Amino acid sequence: MPSFVDVPNGVFHAVCPLDCPDQCGLLLHKADGKIVKVEGDPRHPVTKGHICNKVRNMNERIHDEHRLKYPLKRVGPKGEGTFTPISWEEALQTITSRWKKLIESDGPESILPYSFYGNMGRLSAEGMDRRFWNHLGATRLDRTICSSAGSSGYQYTMGGSLGIDPEDTIHSNLFIFWGINAASTNMHQVALAQKVRKQNGAKWIVIDVHKNQTGRLADWFIPILPGTDSALALGIMHILFAENMVDHDFLQKYTIGHEELREHVQQYDPASVSTITGVPVEDIFKLARMYGKTSPSFIRIGNGPQHHDNGGMFVRTVACLPALTGQWLVKGGGAIKGNSAYLEPNTVSLQRPDLLKNKHTRVVNMNQLGEALLTLDPPVKSLYVYGSNPALVAPSSNKVRQGLEREDLFLVVHDLFLTETAKYADIVLPATSSFENTDLYTSYWHHYAQIQQPVIAPYEESKSNVEVFRLLAIGMGFGDVAAFKETEEEMMVGALDNPRNSFLEGLKYDALVERQYLKAKVKPLFPGTLPTPSEKIELYSERMKQDGYPPLPTYIPLVDDGDHGYQFVPGPNHNFLNSTFSNNQKHIGLEKEPRLHMNRLDALAAGIEEGEIVRVWNSRGECELKVAVGDNVLPGVVVSQGLWADTVGRSRSGSESGDANPNQSKRHLLNALTPDRIADMGGGATFFSGRVSVEKI
Numbered sequence: 001m002p003s004f005v006d007v008p009n010g011v012f013h014a015v016c017p018l019d020c021p022d023q024c025g026l027l028l029h030k031a032d033g034k035i036v037k038v039e040g041d042p043r044h045p046v047t048k049g050h051i052c053n054k055v056r057n058m059n060e061r062i063h064d065e066h067r068l069k070y071p072l073k074r075v076g077p078k079g080e081g082t083f084t085p086i087s088w089e090e091a092l093q094t095i096t097s098r099w100k101k102l103i104e105s106d107g108p109e110s111i112l113p114y115s116f117y118g119n120m121g122r123l124s125a126e127g128m129d130r131r132f133w134n135h136l137g138a139t140r141l142d143r144t145i146c147s148s149a150g151s152s153g154y155q156y157t158m159g160g161s162l163g164i165d166p167e168d169t170i171h172s173n174l175f176i177f178w179g180i181n182a183a184s185t186n187m188h189q190v191a192l193a194q195k196v197r198k199q200n201g202a203k204w205i206v207i208d209v210h211k212n213q214t215g216r217l218a219d220w221f222i223p224i225l226p227g228t229d230s231a232l233a234l235g236i237m238h239i240l241f242a243e244n245m246v247d248h249d250f251l252q253k254y255t256i257g258h259e260e261l262r263e264h265v266q267q268y269d270p271a272s273v274s275t276i277t278g279v280p281v282e283d284i285f286k287l288a289r290m291y292g293k294t295s296p297s298f299i300r301i302g303n304g305p306q307h308h309d310n311g312g313m314f315v316r317t318v319a320c321l322p323a324l325t326g327q328w329l330v331k332g333g334g335a336i337k338g339n340s341a342y343l344e345p346n347t348v349s350l351q352r353p354d355l356l357k358n359k360h361t362r363v364v365n366m367n368q369l370g371e372a373l374l375t376l377d378p379p380v381k382s383l384y385v386y387g388s389n390p391a392l393v394a395p396s397s398n399k400v401r402q403g404l405e406r407e408d409l410f411l412v413v414h415d416l417f418l419t420e421t422a423k424y425a426d427i428v429l430p431a432t433s434s435f436e437n438t439d440l441y442t443s444y445w446h447h448y449a450q451i452q453q454p455v456i457a458p459y460e461e462s463k464s465n466v467e468v469f470r471l472l473a474i475g476m477g478f479g480d481v482a483a484f485k486e487t488e489e490e491m492m493v494g495a496l497d498n499p500r501n502s503f504l505e506g507l508k509y510d511a512l513v514e515r516q517y518l519k520a521k522v523k524p525l526f527p528g529t530l531p532t533p534s535e536k537i538e539l540y541s542e543r544m545k546q547d548g549y550p551p552l553p554t555y556i557p558l559v560d561d562g563d564h565g566y567q568f569v570p571g572p573n574h575n576f577l578n579s580t581f582s583n584n585q586k587h588i589g590l591e592k593e594p595r596l597h598m599n600r601l602d603a604l605a606a607g608i609e610e611g612e613i614v615r616v617w618n619s620r621g622e623c624e625l626k627v628a629v630g631d632n633v634l635p636g637v638v639v640s641q642g643l644w645a646d647t648v649g650r651s652r653s654g655s656e657s658g659d660a661n662p663n664q665s666k667r668h669l670l671n672a673l674t675p676d677r678i679a680d681m682g683g684g685a686t687f688f689s690g691r692v693s694v695e696k697i
């Protein structure tokens, strides 16, 4: 590959590395070796040159003077953030000698990796690191924080992460955004829907617990009580069958269990469903009839409703709807929950599970990090965090932080910034940004793969994840194993060669380097067969029955979360990407401050006024938030958005000294309130199934 690093001026192709379905193509403008402007690449077939505000401002993050420049060693108490610079040699020596001792005394399972998709690059997020942990025999991390409950539910119905091609939604006449704040989290799906609305008068329905950016764009916004969406979907099915709006031919040919389902949904009559969901009976009829009679109709299934105790069953249930109406056969009809199956690389080649050999290593669910650090026996003695910021993003954060504070826990954090998590670390390692790396990107929404080549030199002494794991392998004495000697290029060639994924056929490394955007070989799902046991859409699932679930889609209420007045839904916000950007003044300025959205009637009853600071609490923790009173949430529900830095309002990151008042700085820590219960399926998170009390201060 030609190197762009040494070319000081020009415009270079790049990929947005963030955990966002859109995975935009970017153009980086370089002057004097620095990125001075980030814009969308108009040649990207789906994102077409449009990007979000967050990333238009990315050059500030890349050249932020607060970025970590060199490895650091902690010299103050854990959590305070007082460090002194050390060399890479000393850092690696400290880590590997500590690990070697731990392996001898406590075994390799005393070491726990913790990572997520701060950088979606396949090599950075799940390449050399996985090889390293497999070879070491460390405790395995079950990566469940994001979408695993819903993916599991979808898989029971459809066999895998297989939806329609989003480019086909240009033909849709009805868009249902179901529990997705797409205006913030999938802007190009919104752009497509806007275009069709203008051209063909297509209608948008948004079903959400919060009338947010997306709800405000809808032709019809349907507010719903949290965690009740399966009941609504079953109510729609009840009406579709009762009023004969189902496609008998499709049901016969491509599904199993429609007779059982027809019987089963009789119990979900509109009156009962209305009581459960808070959606008026006439609206349930209107919604079912619109859905039953409009073609093509498209459902974009979001992450929100699957961050609940019953989240897997929600997705399993909604995924049945397009089958009832036969919409999968219509161009632009169907659904997208996630599309990751189409570009699924060869993970065996990439992650080398064979390196685990016969090690029966234990598994920790990442949603229960605090619990694992505090109670696991034998204990976790060392934690290595990269590409994630669990002190802010993981549920029940008071427990997480208590775990991170453990004096006997050897914590290493590899990041671009001195995050909330890094402040607890014994050793901090500086990470390159994705624009300094070589990596392979595969969207989980559209069907295009891209490659990033380094555009700028590594910032100061920072190193990529791939490089650090190579060095750690050498330090641990297994650097000679072939898996750790592979170059990035070899890893990508191997990853793209996946005989188990026919959609990847012909999508090869050299062509990708040359052409920049290559599409998976997709075709409509129907006519065709699915990777389910019956090869059909499983309205009735024998596999679910074997796994202990009701085999037919069923409404299961949320777990009792204590006697508190409000259901608490703390989702992401528009200008941060999870906690990324929450340390940037421009992004903070756009969001201003965290708010607690509360219904007018609730505020009146509690004597709470607009703009008042209230105490929000439950058995897990407390926050202080400014109230926004209005009608954008139903009574009994409170919503807040954004994973706010501890240090909002003051400078964070890189300032190598602690906060004056650590308790004060944590008052916006929304995850102090969230449950670390595990969802019904896939080990998923239940961020939105917590209850809170709200009181005047």
Ligand SMILES: Nc1nc2c(c(=O)[nH]1)N[C@H]1C(S)=C(S)[C@@H](COP(=O)(O)OP(=O)(O)OC[C@H]3O[C@@H](n4cnc5c(=O)[nH]c(N)nc54)[C@H](O)[C@@H]3O)O[C@H]1N2
Binding pocket: 019, 020, 021, 146, 147, 178, 179, 180, 181, 182, 184, 185, 186, 207, 208, 209, 210, 212, 224, 225, 226, 227, 228, 229, 301, 302, 303, 304, 305, 308, 569, 571, 572, 573, 574, 575, 576, 577, 578, 579, 639, 688
């Ligand atoms: N700007 C921005 N974009 C992002 C992110 C970000 O932080 N900021 N994060 C990225 C990541 S990692 C992810 S996973 C995605 C997530 O993006 P989305 O799929 O949009 O998921 P959320 O924003 O978590 O929740 C979506 C909506 O679900 C609603 N909701 C919550 N509970 C329920 C319920 O029970 N029923 C219904 N109907 N609605 C409910 C919330 O109010 C919210 O509006 O976004 C990605 N993109």
Ligand SMILES: Nc1nc2c(c(=O)[nH]1)N[C@H]1C(S)=C(S)[C@@H](COP(=O)(O)OP(=O)(O)OC[C@H]3O[C@@H](n4cnc5c(=O)[nH]c(N)nc54)[C@H](O)[C@@H]3O)O[C@H]1N2
Binding pocket: 019, 115, 116, 117, 118, 119, 124, 145, 146, 147, 303, 385, 386, 387, 388, 389, 390, 393, 394, 414, 415, 416, 417, 419, 431, 432, 433, 434, 464, 465, 570, 571, 572, 577, 578, 579, 580, 643, 670, 671, 674, 687
């Ligand atoms: N309350 C609440 N909590 C939530 C959610 C919610 O909706 N509500 N959403 C949840 C969801 S869906 C998700 S996906 C998680 C996301 O949570 P995380 O995966 O922790 O995402 P970020 O907060 O963006 O943190 C990513 C970190 O990776 C670092 N990073 C970026 N690139 C690299 C790299 O190449 N190498 C290394 N070593 N580090 C890098 C960034 O600087 C950043 O600090 O949060 C979850 N937490």
Ligand code: SF4
Binding pocket: 016, 017, 018, 020, 021, 022, 023, 024, 051, 052, 053, 054, 055, 187, 577
């Ligand atoms: S965060 Fe999403 S919308 Fe923004 S540039 Fe990246 S991929 Fe595109």
Ligand SMILES: [Mo]
Binding pocket: 019, 145, 146, 147
């Ligand atoms: Mo996520």
